[in-house]
Ligand SMILES: [Zn+2]
């Protein structure tokens with residue numbers, strides 16, 4: 001059955017916290033009638049200190065990642081459209097390297113996912129944000145990433161609300177700043193279904209994300225909202241009912257929903 005579903009936020013097991021083979025993601029998407037699937041595994045970073053991350057692929061795996069998805073693209077041509085991308089933090093010290101990789105591997109797109117303030121465990125994990133200052137730093141670095149021109153959309157824009165205790169003026173300042181800038185740049189914001197799953201399974205300890213208070217601001221600014229599964233297991237691509245429910249929920253909040261990117 002063709003559902004015409006599109007998901008642009010998909011990981012692979014290379015990031016060390018996702019499971020399944022690349023082909024299993026593609027076959028699940030085909031079974032579910034997807035029109036398009038975009039892979040955006042956690043980008044590697046060429047750490048100067050040789051640090052090996054536990055939450056992303058290694059630099060040496062980038063070539064294999066691209067070759068694998070490209071082979072699947074050929075194999076399933078005509079049945080599903082595949083895109084190759086990466087999910088990246090806004091680390092300006094590596095933007096030059098990232099541009100080189102995008103060119104070298106002819107990547108279709110990059111998405112911005114602001115998980116951590118500095119190179120992995122040296123930094124603060126924004127999901128664990130507790131203070132107004134954390135939200136301020138998240139906002140500043142996210143805006144810097146949005147303005148870099150490197151990224152097609154902003155993943156889980158309010159991920160820093162995950163453990164944050166209450167909606168206060170610091171949250172509202174953050175939402176205003178991000179939504180205003182996204183509107184100015186015409187950059188879609190992602191309504192992240194993995195976050196919903198975290199909330200349902202009590203893995204967020206505060207407001208959680210996605211959060212209506214953020215999306216009400218997005219509605220007021222006229223932002224484009226796109227639902228992303230953020231799949232870390234092939235079976236998450238069967239969440240087509242959740243995608244449709246999320247789109248309806250966003251429309252009810254007054255958000256302009258899109259489901260396709262021009263790549
Ligand atoms: Zn992940």
Ligand SMILES: [Zn+2]
Nearest residue numbers: 009087113230
């Ligand atoms: Zn992701």
